[in-house]
Amino acid sequence: MLRPSYPIVTDRLILRPFTEDDFEAMYAYQSLPEVARYLYWGPRDRAATAEALKLRMSMTVLEREGDSLVLAVLLRETGELVGDVNLAWQSEAHQQGEFGFVFDPAHHGRGYAAEAAVEMLRLGFEGIGLHRIIGRCDGRNEASAKLMAKLGMRREAHFVRNEIVKGEWTDEVVYAMLADEWAARVS
16 A cells, blocks of 8 residues: 655655645646547546546555556646656566556646656555556657657567557557566666
8 A cells, every 4th residue: 555645745846635726737738639649548638637637636645456546647846737747556476566647738848747756656666565566658759768768768569550549549558667666767
């Protein structure tokens, strides 16, 4: 079980559960076509954003297999919401998890996603003792693939046209890291 102590503070960021006050900032980036381009969902209208926010607000702990933790990522300096990160507990028996991230394009290229992703990996490996964490992305999403490689994750699979997303066949790329690789990275 994982019940993080909030907020989680890094050099430049604050990670914390979502609140109703995050609606406008979340809508601002989740309504953008370029944000939703490689995701399962399309640009969100206000109603879909409200629904997504409500769900995120309930995802603050990992108590059992199947749970997901979703955190708002804010700039420490200004308190501005710049994205979100998530960690899903996929299998207790096999100690498996999956993480992901979605960031406002206005804040791309500054290392915020990597800084926040490191904290999600830390929570998975050190917080609940996962053996393996994966990250997946659309095969065309070069920025996400680069980020996972930069984190020290290994590219394990490239599934060719394995899913229909938004009416078209898409590739999926899977990256992974093991607990001992994480330990070597942080030591």
